[in-house]
Amino acid sequence: MAAVIVIGGGMGGMAAALLLARQGHEVRLIERRDRLGGKLAEHRRDGFTFSLGPSLLTMPQLFRDLGLRQEFVEPAELCRYRFADGSELTAHRDPERMAGAVEAFSPGQGTAWRAFHRWAEGCLRAAERTVFAGPLVRPPADARPSDLLAVAPGRTLAGLARHFFTDPRLRQYVGRYATYAGSSPYLAPAALGCIPALEHGQGGWYVPGGLPRLADELAVLLKQAGVDVVTGVGVERVLSEGERVTGVRLESGEAPAADIVVANADSAALYGHLLPHRGRLRSIARLGRSSSALLLLAGVTGRTPGLAHHSVVFSADYENEFGDIFSRSRPPLDPTVYIGCSAVDDPTQAPQGAENWVMLVNVPARDPGRWPMSAESYRDLVLERLAARGHDLAGRLRFVDLFTPADIRERYGSWGGAIYGTVTHGRLGSLRRPGNRGPRRGLYLVGGSVHPGGGLPMVTLGARIVASMVARDYPAGRTSGS
Numbered sequence: 001m002a003a004v005i006v007i008g009g010g011m012g013g014m015a016a017a018l019l020l021a022r023q024g025h026e027v028r029l030i031e032r033r034d035r036l037g038g039k040l041a042e043h044r045r046d047g048f049t050f051s052l053g054p055s056l057l058t059m060p061q062l063f064r065d066l067g068l069r070q071e072f073v074e075p076a077e078l079c080r081y082r083f084a085d086g087s088e089l090t091a092h093r094d095p096e097r098m099a100g101a102v103e104a105f106s107p108g109q110g111t112a113w114r115a116f117h118r119w120a121e122g123c124l125r126a127a128e129r130t131v132f133a134g135p136l137v138r139p140p141a142d143a144r145p146s147d148l149l150a151v152a153p154g155r156t157l158a159g160l161a162r163h164f165f166t167d168p169r170l171r172q173y174v175g176r177y178a179t180y181a182g183s184s185p186y187l188a189p190a191a192l193g194c195i196p197a198l199e200h201g202q203g204g205w206y207v208p209g210g211l212p213r214l215a216d217e218l219a220v221l222l223k224q225a226g227v228d229v230v231t232g233v234g235v236e237r238v239l240s241e242g243e244r245v246t247g248v249r250l251e252s253g254e255a256p257a258a259d260i261v262v263a264n265a266d267s268a269a270l271y272g273h274l275l276p277h278r279g280r281l282r283s284i285a286r287l288g289r290s291s292s293a294l295l296l297l298a299g300v301t302g303r304t305p306g307l308a309h310h311s312v313v314f315s316a317d318y319e320n321e322f323g324d325i326f327s328r329s330r331p332p333l334d335p336t337v338y339i340g341c342s343a344v345d346d347p348t349q350a351p352q353g354a355e356n357w358v359m360l361v362n363v364p365a366r367d368p369g370r371w372p373m374s375a376e377s378y379r380d381l382v383l384e385r386l387a388a389r390g391h392d393l394a395g396r397l398r399f400v401d402l403f404t405p406a407d408i409r410e411r412y413g414s415w416g417g418a419i420y421g422t423v424t425h426g427r428l429g430s431l432r433r434p435g436n437r438g439p440r441r442g443l444y445l446v447g448g449s450v451h452p453g454g455g456l457p458m459v460t461l462g463a464r465i466v467a468s469m470v471a472r473d474y475p476a477g478r479t480s481g482s
């Protein structure tokens with residue numbers, strides 16, 4: 001049995017702590033904030049509850065496998081898309097129903113969607129065998145992309161969309177999945193096109209009471225597994241002797257010893273100051289940051305007829321929008337807006353007869369103080385754009401609170417407020433993320449800033465990968481890694 005310290009109680013840290021405790025290790029999880037969950041967080045005001053992070057749960061079986069038994073519910077539709085020309089497409093989990101919806105939306109494109117979905121499913125199976133399954137960090141020098149992922153007809157996600165669809169609106173719908181990795185469809189690998197196959201196969205789920213309830217139930221499981229959870233104190237240093245980790249030093253001055261340290265803190269923070277490592281930090285900086293988000297959290301009077309749980313209101317010029325985010329480093333002048341309203345399916349989320357709107361806009365991971373306009377002026381721009389595209393909240397807004405990239409950076413220690421650590425750009429972008437093994441024996445990394453990526457399912461897969469690495473490195477009864 002080894003002594004394990006997990007730094008950070010985000011989804012990845014909690015899942016890793018649980019799996020390692022179940023392997024028989026003595027696990028302590030140290031979280032800087034007062035509550036576990038990391039980005040699984042919420043904001044409450046005047047009877048309204050707003051998710052500050054995830055609103056959509058995919059790959060639900062992963063969470064069942066961890067032992068979570070709470071109810072998951074499936075909204076009636078996966079997502080409602082509204083395009084700049086005013087047209088709407090409703091996405092359904094069932095592939096045949098989706099193909100029918102696409103055909104009705106754009107005659108002739110239903111067959112194209114079926115072909116796309118077949119490709120996406122093949123790509124997903126390939127990812128399950130490779131990227132999702134192990135600590136694959138960098139492809140071997142002689143490997144071709146086709147060895148690692150399904151061969152993609154197109155280098156980028158936008159190229160993939162062009163290959164399958166002639167309707168520019170459907171290309172925008174496919175391109176949107178790059179934002180699940182905080183990336184631009186015009187630079188992200190075509191392999192991200194496997195993500196819709198997850199939604200159309202396994203569905204998109206909601207947890208009654210809000211997704212942060214996942215963290216509450218995980219906290220119970222951690223206790224049952226004997227994990228010592230310490231909150232309200234940060235780790236300021238990972239300690240090592242020679243090539244091996246020996247423990248951590250806390251902000252309180254205490255220095256608990258450990259054979260194994262699992263960092264759920266952002267990898268840039270790990271290599272920047274917890275265990276300074278110039279080479280690894282430079283590699284992270286070379287890749288660049290994923291996008292961040294600006295959230296408008298609005299208490300809205302009245303119910304909106306036909307409002308879906310999840311809606312996306314697209315910009316008129318997607319390429320220009322991502323040019324603003326990644327090339328010009330400014331919030332897009334014509335943003336695509338995700339609208340999440342959990343009150344559609346859950347009356348606990350807003351006072352009776354009212355709605356809790358979370359409006360999310362992708363923005364650069366950069367302090368709003370350095371934007372060309374104030375966050376408040378940008379909020380007004382977003383509301384004006386939405387009004388022009390059919391979602392006019394004038395006269396219905398009780399309040400709009402803002403959650404900015406600076407809040408994301410401060411709360412979670414994310415690199416510049418980036419949601420997903422490094423950006424996933426380039427044909428092999430999915431394989432270039434920082435790895436799960438640290439530069440000292442006994443040091444592992446888990447979470448959205450490392451392999452295999454961000455999002456609740458990916459960080460949970462990352463926890464599985466770390467647990468299997470530890471099981472190999474520390475066979476039963478040994479406290480020193482092989």
Ligand SMILES: Cc1cc2nc3c(=O)[nH]c(=O)nc-3n(C[C@H](O)[C@H](O)[C@H](O)COP(=O)(O)OP(=O)(O)OC[C@H]3O[C@@H](n4cnc5c(N)ncnc54)[C@H](O)[C@@H]3O)c2cc1C
Pocket residue numbers: 007008009010011012013030031032033036037038039040052053054055056057058233234235236264265266269293295360408411412413419446447448449454455456457459
């Ligand atoms: C606005 C938004 C919307 C999102 N939407 C979705 C969605 O719909 N579906 C989805 O699946 N995913 C979504 N995500 C992504 C998902 O939330 C994250 O990828 C995932 O929750 C990250 O988990 P993590 O393990 O990386 O830990 P994090 O959530 O990043 O938590 C890390 C934890 O480590 C702690 N920590 C950091 N440094 C230290 C230290 N030195 N000492 C002690 N503790 C420390 C932090 O306080 C934090 O609690 C969204 C994220 C955001 C921000």
